[in-house]
Amino acid sequence: xxxxxxxxxxxxxxxxxxxxxxxxxxxxxxxxxxxxxxxxxxxxxxxxxxxxxxxxxxxxxxxxxxxxxxxxxxxxxxxxxxxxxxxxxxxxxxxxxxxxxxxxxxxxxxxxxxxxxxxxxxxxxxxxxxxxxxxxxxxxxxxxxxxxxxxxxxxxxxxxxxxxxxxxxxxxxxxxxxxxxxxxxxxxxxxxxxxxxxxxxxxxxxxxxxxxxxxxxxxxxxxxxxxxxxxxxxxxxxxxxxxxxxxxxxxxxxxxxxxxxxxxxxxxxxxxxxxxxxxxxxxxxxxxxxxxxxxxxxxxxxxxxxxxxxxxxxxxxxxxxxxxxxxxxxxxxxxxxxxxxxxxxxxxxxxxxxxxxxxxxxxxxxxxxxxxxxxxxxxxxxxxxxxxxxxxxxxxxxxxxxxxxxxxxxxxxxxxxxxxxxxxxxxxxxxxxxxxxxxxxxxxxxxxxxxxxxxxxxxxxxxxxxxxxxxxxxxxxxxxxxxxxxxxxxxxxxxxxxxxxxxxxxxxxxxxxxxxxxxxxxxxxxxxx
Numbered sequence: 001x002x003x004x005x006x007x008x009x010x011x012x013x014x015x016x017x018x019x020x021x022x023x024x025x026x027x028x029x030x031x032x033x034x035x036x037x038x039x040x041x042x043x044x045x046x047x048x049x050x051x052x053x054x055x056x057x058x059x060x061x062x063x064x065x066x067x068x069x070x071x072x073x074x075x076x077x078x079x080x081x082x083x084x085x086x087x088x089x090x091x092x093x094x095x096x097x098x099x100x101x102x103x104x105x106x107x108x109x110x111x112x113x114x115x116x117x118x119x120x121x122x123x124x125x126x127x128x129x130x131x132x133x134x135x136x137x138x139x140x141x142x143x144x145x146x147x148x149x150x151x152x153x154x155x156x157x158x159x160x161x162x163x164x165x166x167x168x169x170x171x172x173x174x175x176x177x178x179x180x181x182x183x184x185x186x187x188x189x190x191x192x193x194x195x196x197x198x199x200x201x202x203x204x205x206x207x208x209x210x211x212x213x214x215x216x217x218x219x220x221x222x223x224x225x226x227x228x229x230x231x232x233x234x235x236x237x238x239x240x241x242x243x244x245x246x247x248x249x250x251x252x253x254x255x256x257x258x259x260x261x262x263x264x265x266x267x268x269x270x271x272x273x274x275x276x277x278x279x280x281x282x283x284x285x286x287x288x289x290x291x292x293x294x295x296x297x298x299x300x301x302x303x304x305x306x307x308x309x310x311x312x313x314x315x316x317x318x319x320x321x322x323x324x325x326x327x328x329x330x331x332x333x334x335x336x337x338x339x340x341x342x343x344x345x346x347x348x349x350x351x352x353x354x355x356x357x358x359x360x361x362x363x364x365x366x367x368x369x370x371x372x373x374x375x376x377x378x379x380x381x382x383x384x385x386x387x388x389x390x391x392x393x394x395x396x397x398x399x400x401x402x403x404x405x406x407x408x409x410x411x412x413x414x415x416x417x418x419x420x421x422x423x424x425x426x427x428x429x430x431x432x433x434x435x436x437x438x439x440x441x442x443x444x445x446x447x448x449x450x451x452x453x454x455x456x457x458x459x460x461x462x463x464x465x466x467x468x469x470x471x472x473x474x475x476x477x478x479x480x481x482x483x484x485x486x487x488x489x490x491x492x493x494x495x496x497x498x499x500x501x502x503x504x505x506x507x508x509x510x511x512x513x514x515x516x517x518x519x520x521x522x523x524x525x526x527x528x529x
Contacts (some may be wrong), residue, residue, distance in 0.1 A: 001027060001028060001264050002025045002026070002027055002064075003026050003027060003028045003030075003065065003066065003168060003169060003201050003336075004025070004049070004063065004064070004065050004169060004201070004203075004238070005025050005026075005062070005063075006022060006024050006025070006045075006061070006062070006063045006064075007023050007031070007050065007061055007062045007063075007064075008021045008022070008023060008060070008061040008062065009021070009045065009049075009059070009060075009061040009063060009071075010022070010047060010059070010060045010061055010065075011041075011044060011048050011053070011057060011058070011060075012057070012058050012061045013053075013054060013056050013057045014421040014453060015016060018041055018044050018063075018225055019041050019044060019048065019225045019226075020226050020335065021046060021061070021226065022041070022045055022061070022222075022223050022225070022226065022229075023027055023227065023281070024220045024227060024230060025274065026169065026198070026201050026203060027201065028168070028201055029195065029199055029200070029201055030155050030201050030202075030217055030218065030447070031195060031197075031201070031202040031204060031215050031216045031217055031218075031221070032201070032202070032203050032204065032216060032217070032218050032219070033204045033206065033208060033211075033212035033218070033219040033220070033233065034046075034203065034204070034217065034219070034220050034222060034498075035204045035206060035208075035212055035218030035219060035220070035221055035248070036204075036207065036208060036221060036222035036223055036248075037207060037248075037333075037446040037447075037448055037449070038207065038416070038417055038418075038445070038449065039416065040222045040223055040224060040444045041222055041224070041225040042205045042222055043171065043175075043227075044175055045204060045222070046088065046171050046173060046203065046205060048063070048071075049063045049065075049070055049071075049084055049171075050070070050078070050085075050086060050088065051070060051071070051073070051075070051078045051082075052082075052113075052174075052242050054099075056065040056198075059071055061290075064320070065081070065085070065086070065169070066085070066168070066206075071204075074270045076330050077164075080114070083113070083114060083162075083164075083167070084101070084114050084116075084163060084167065085165075085166050085167050085168050085169070086167050086168070086169045086170075086171065087161075087162030087163055087164075087165070087167040087169070087170045087171070087274070087486045088162060088170075088172075088173065089155075089158050089159055089162050089170065089171070089172040089173065089175050090158065090173055090201060090475075091173050091174035091175070091177060092160040093146070093151070093154035093155045093157065094146060094151075094154055095157065096158055097154060097157060098146075098148040099145065099146055099147060099252055101125075101145075101408060102142060102143050102144060102145055103130065103135075103142060103144050103145070103146065103149070103157045103160075104123060104126045104127070104130075104138070104141075104142025104143065104144075104465045105142075105162060105261045107125075107126035107129055107130060107161050107164055108122035108123050108126040109122075109123070110161055110164040110165060111164055112163060113123055114165060114527065115402065116165055119300075120394070121496050122189045122207040123142065125164060126142060126160070126164070126247040127142060128141070129160040129164050130156075130157070131164060132160070132163075132194075133156040133157075133160045133163075133190055133194075133224075134156055134157050134190065134319065135153060135156055135157070135160070138346075138486075140153070145155050145369055149347070150177060150178075150183075150311055150314060151183070152179050152183035152187065152313065153170045153174060155176075155179065155187055155437045156187070156190070159175075159187075159190065159191070159194070163194060163198060163200070164512065166198050166199065166200070166359075167200060168200060168412045169200065170194070170195070170200050170201070170203070170224055170257075171202075171203045171205070172191060172202060172204050172205065172506045173205045173352075174204065174205060174206055174207070174212065175187060175191070175204075175206075176206075176208075176506055177206075177208075177444060179206075179313070179473070180311075180312045180473035181312075181473055181474075181475060181514055182224075182312050182513065182516050182517045182519040183312065183313060184211075184517070184519075185390070185517040186492070187521075188211065188214070188215060188519075191204075191418065192215060195275070196247065197246070198280070202215075204216055207446035207447055208447075208519070209237070209248060209249065209252050209447070209521055210252070210518075210519035210520050211519050212233060212519075212520050213233060213237060213519070213520075213522060213525065216517050217232065218230075218232055218233060219231070219232075219237075221242065221244065221245050221248070221324075221418055223234065227467050227523070228242045228244050229241060229242045229244075229245050234525060235250075236439070237521065237525045237526075238524075238525050244267075247448065248447060248448065249521075249526070251447040251450070251451040252447045252521070253448075253526070254450075254451035254454065254455075255480045256440040256451075256454045256455050256457075256458040256480060257455075257458070258306075258458050258481070259417065259462060260304075260305075260306075260425065260483055261304035261461065261462055261465060262302050262303070262304050262305040262479075262483060263302060264277050264302065264503055265302060265303045265338075265464075266300050266301070266302055266303075266326065266338070266444050267301050267302060267303045267305075267337065267435060267467050268299075268300065268301040268337055268435060268467070268469075269299075269331055269332070269333050269334075269335070269336045270297060270299045270300070270320075270324065270334075271298050271334045271335075272296050272297070272298055272299055272332065272333040272334075273294050273295035273296070273297045273298070273320065273323060273330045273332075273333035273334070274292065274295060274296060274331050274333050275292075275293050275316075275319050275320070275329075275330050276290050276291065276292050276293065276331055276332060277290065277291045277322055277327065278291060279291055281324055287298060287432055292491055293316045293319040293491055294316050294319050294320050294323065294330070294491050295334075295490070295491035295492050296333070296492065297314075297320055297488075297491070297492065297493055298333075298493070299486055299493065299496075301435065301467050301469060302467070303434065303465065303467055303482050304461070304465050304466070304467055305467050305468075305480045305484070306461065306467070306468040306470060306481060306483050306484075307323075307467075307469055307470065307482055307483065307484050307485070307486065308469065308470045308471075308472065308478035308479075308481075308482035308484070308485040308486065309403050309469060309470065309479055309485075309486050310471075310472060310473065310475060310485060310486070310487055310497060310514065311470045311473075311487060311488035311514075312473070312489070312514075313473070315342055315488045315490060315491070316491040316492075317405060317471050317488055317490050318439070318492070319491075320395060321358075321437055321439060321471055322340075323344070324342065324356070324437065325342075325356055325358055325363075325437060326342045326343060326344050326345075326348045326353055326356075326428070327344060328344055329343070329344040329345070329373065337352055337355055337356065337434075337435070339465045341356070350383045351384075352383070353382040353383055353430050354380065354384050355433050355434045355435065356433055356434070356435045356436075356437065356458070357380065357427075357428035357429075357431070357433040357435075357436050357438070358428065358438075358439060359424045359425055359428050359436060359438045359439065359441045360439050360440075360441070361439055361440035361441065361443055362419055362422050362423065362462075363412075363417075363420035363423065363424040364412060364413075366424065367412045367420070367423075368481040369411065369412055369413055370411075370464060372408065372409060372410065372411060373394075373407055373409070373410055373411070373412065373423060374394050374408035374409065374425060375392065375396075376412065376423065377394045377397055377398070377423065377426050377427045377430055378390055378394055378409070378426060378430065379427060379429045380428075381430070381431065384431050386518055391408075393430060394430065395408060396406050396514060397426040398426055399431050400426065400429065400460070401422040401423070401425050401426045401429075401456060401460075402417065402422055402456060403422055403423070407423075415518060416449075417444065417445060417449065418445055418449035418452065418453060421441065421442070421445065421449075421453055421454065422453070424441075424443075425453075425456065425457070425460070429460065429464070432464070433466070434466070434467060435466070435467045435468075435469065436466055436467070436468055436469075437468075437469045437471065438457070438468060438469070438470045438471065438472075439469075439471045440471060440472055440473070440474075441453070441472075442454065442474070443472060443473065443474050443477075450477070454480065454481055457481065458481065468481075468482075470482055475503070475514060475515060475518050478499065479499055479500070479503050482499045483498065483499060484496065484497065484498055485497070485498075485499045485502050485503075485508075487502070487508065487511045487514070489510045494508045494510050494511070495507060495508040495510070495511045503515065
């Protein structure tokens with residue numbers, strides 16, 4: 001028996017082909033994986049099935065759900081199916097959730113829109129579903145807003161919304177991409193449990209082959225809008241009959257060729273750094289509680305060294321990083337770049353600040369979309385003064401990261417995610433810093449683009465003698481590109497050492513849990529091709 005049968009699904013938007021003859025089946029209660037690179041058509045396949053296409057879209061083929069062809073149904077009938085019989089979890093919960101509404105109202109809204117319950121009944125169901133996804137009422141009242149929750153908690157709210165009416169099919173579009181490994185494991189366990197308990201089928205859209213290996217019974221591999229390989233997950237992963245599937249596997253296992261350039265001189269020193277925040281009073285006359293986000297952290301980074309900083313969301317990584325960059329002050333302790341003190345605000349000399357640059361996780365969000373690339377890359381010159389050859393240096397920086405000098409005339413929306421990250425790296429390089437902080441710089445990239453960016457970072461480190469502080473929740477990336485790793489929990493460094501030693505024989509229970517939570521492709525599946 002088939003729940004969803006897609007046959008020869010083709011899609012063009014304003015005449016541009018997006019999907020071509022896409023066919024697959026999903027059985028009731030089955031977890032089906034759809035994998036491929038960014039831009040391969042995975043999300044557009046789901047949106048086409050749900051009838052959520054932009055103006056100018058032309059679609060053909062069939063998508064039969066419990067006998068009805070969804071592509072031929074009127075909008076009123078599709079509206080009754082969406083959320084009721086087919087639920088969808090989007091990649092970025094903060095974008096999918098309404099920041100002006102409480103989490104209780106947003107989960108209850110699904111039932112009210114479909115007139116499946118009264119307002120009181122809808123709130124009762126909302127409370128039940130939020131508890132089911134791990135947000136119990138004593139800690140997460142219905143009155144909370146999305147900004148009061150962590151990324152993993154917001155994703156749980158999005159899941160509660162999607163399952164409120166017990167749909168027959170749940171579509172999850174990259175539901176764990178931006179989450180740390182332990183939160184990712186919790187969300188995947190939750191999705192797996194929900195499909196069994198609620199008797200739902202799950203369509204899991206992801207670029208992470210290891211996640212699919214652990215979750216899906218069947219998988220389809222998508223390239224340029226086509227399904228190039230389809231079948232049982234173990235069979236597809238063992239055989240890898242199509243060249244594209246083999247390339248995806250090679251990229252997921254990619255190890256950049258590194259020749260460590262570490263020199264004995266210490267570049268960055270952090271000694272007993274403490275950063276606290278004052279929290280709101282629990283009652284009008286109570287004292288303000290204090291959150292110690294960084295609790296006596298000490299670390300060193302040598303010239304030319306690559307150091308990883310890993311830990312769960314909320315462990316203090318970002319707070320420590322902001323202090324190192326001179327963006328936030330510390331209440332006690334010292335941070336020094338060689339002999340110069342790193343201080344927050346105007347007290348920090350521009351010459352010192354110019355020796356450190358940062359590459360953020362979301363390059364699109366860190367660029368002004370109104371400016372051309374030439375101006376975006378030249379922004380750091382405000383620290384050093386704009387040289388006479390600024391335009392030539394921008395062109396050289398673009399070429400150094402694998403782009404064309406002519407790209408400086410374009411705007412950031414004209415580039416793919418991987419190209420935007422290359423532009424972010426070019427901006428960090430333009431004033432020749434000694435240290436680059438990479439804050440989740442490749443976590444949102446698909447496996448092949450990630451491999452290319454990692455190779456680029458290794459090449460740039462060798463040619464410029466750069467030191468890297470690589471902040472990431474992706475342990476496989478940290479393992480492949482760093483000399484040493486620091487493991488952070490609750491504001492403290494709980495383990496540190498040479499990267500391979502820590503990963504091969506972790507001594508702290510927290511490090512052991514992080515490594516155990518990382519999804520992996522079974523070793524015998526990788527050896528079969």
